[in-house]
Amino acid sequence: MTENEKAHGPEHEQDLTRRKVIMAGGAAVAAVGVGGGLAMTASASESTATTGPSGTASSTSSAAETCYKLTSETTEGPYYIDADKLRQDITEDKEGIPLTLTLKVIDSDTCKPISNAAVDIWHCDALGIYSGYESLSTGGGGAGGGGTPPTGAPSGTPTGTPTGEPPSGPPSGGTGGGGHEEPTDDERYLRGTWRTDKQGRVTFRTIFPGWYRGRTVHIHTKVHVDGKWTDAGYEGGHTCHTGQFFFDEESVLASAQVEPYSTSTTERTTLTEDHIYDQSGTAGGLLKLKYDKKHIAKGVLGSLTMGVAPDETHDGT
Template identity: 80%
Template sequence: MTGSTENHQNQEGPRHKRDLTRRKVVVAGAGAAAAVGVGGTLAAGAFAGETKGKGAGAAASASSSAEACYKLTSETTEGPYYIDADKIRRDITEDKEGIPLTLSLKVIDSETCKPIRNAAVDIWHCDALGIYSGYESLSTGGGGAPTDAPSGTPTGTPSGTPTGAPPSGGTGGGGHEEPTDDERYLRGTWKTDRHGQVTFETIFPGWYRGRCVHIHTKVHVDGKWTDAGYEGGHTCHTGQFFFDEESVLASAEVEPYSTSTTERTTLTEDTIYDQSGTTGGLLRLKYNKKHIAKGVHASITVGVDPDETHDGTDDATQPSASASASAS
């Protein structure tokens, strides 16, 4: 990995004072209210969809460009099974069996729509049977359900031993679970490139009691990359990525997912996903509809506010089991 010591602010210069105006970006396309994300992915739902002219020359240019307003990607709870920046790597699969999944992310400033480079992006998720590494003793083998997983939202923030100093904002919160073992499969941290992009290799997640299929994520900025890992900075986004029902049903026909005896929570029943599409973390998926076992490519553009701190430990971001499915 790169041992760069440049931090986010040094690379982009002093940040101007953020205002309260609508976030805008010019994008190609006749009257298009969309923004291109990773690999040409349309970030549909990640913006307000409003357009307007650019002055005297607006009529002439309207056929080739339009302005689209981004929204922040939804913040969610961190959950009980986070371990700070433990593995600096892009391939997090290790020896876990499952449908190959390539996850391509693009991180942008939600106000300027500029890519955020050298951010540290964490992802972590359960295996095909709903078990999290680091917490295997809290999971039920075969059934895939963590024994302490409520029917709603898990809360709290476990701490771990990172490679190098962990980003700030990754610890604290009551009711968290401390790691119970040294396994770290399906966890990893990597940095965004100059285009704000980062790609992970993993497997399609399984499910466990009370939650739909999902991947956890954090975005850290203003820290430094060193030979030891990522140091300092703060967490500007804590969120989750979600999979549509069609893909999950298809995965359930493939081993080892098909051996799970755990009752599945659907996307519309989930108490964390806010039903807002891409803004809420719904992934864009590409795969062979007749043979999902060959692999899935998932992508999304994540809009963050790099000046804010969102570590996912605020009780306001952790709806209870009885909360509405539309809760953030």
């Protein structure tokens, strides 16, 4: 379906009333180890802020900015599932390049970390398929994608006009308007929710996403605040941020040389051609990535600090 920030789908009330996250297997998955932890660092376009005893934020960057800019809001997309799994490792049995994603959520006005926020992430698999919507996804190559044997790795040049999220119909169908789609299956891989710690950080273990027609490689996210963590999960509160994370071209082209990504026959939209990414770097959701340039298959570390407005509601609809 076409993701268009100017097009508003039906209003959804679940984030404004009672929001409940179902815990997988009745218990939360233990915290994921990240080899001693992944330190958050700011890029040249960001300023790293610290909070003194008085609570006043001071910048440790040479930049004049006192705090982070608000991270760009984007459309939710049609494939969000509110009752998601409370877990950090969302990989399940999906094949792909290991990705450890560490996020930090801060108040963009004060630079103070936001603890106990519920952070959702969800994305397609290595061949462009979304769990819960396998019959609607338009990935190519491999099971469920409907592709033919590949003739080579993607060149990095799109062959058509970006069309947004996968269409709400068979792969041969056209695109539709914005709005949420109801799940078509019970799969829930590459989806998860976890809480931020006292430093506003949360870590997920997943795989490097693939691509599908009309969109660059990306991960969806939501940040929920003012709710309560209970034995049943996270309830109430509101959504203060709906956004997407993006990957630079170098990393995507490197991933395209690794199976199963290399088996995809789907044309790829580049970062500069994507109609959702606003080309603003980290403020727009561009991840900081670390990996062995010669052996990306060994794994990727991704990180980003998100500046949000906790008193506002941005549900992406």
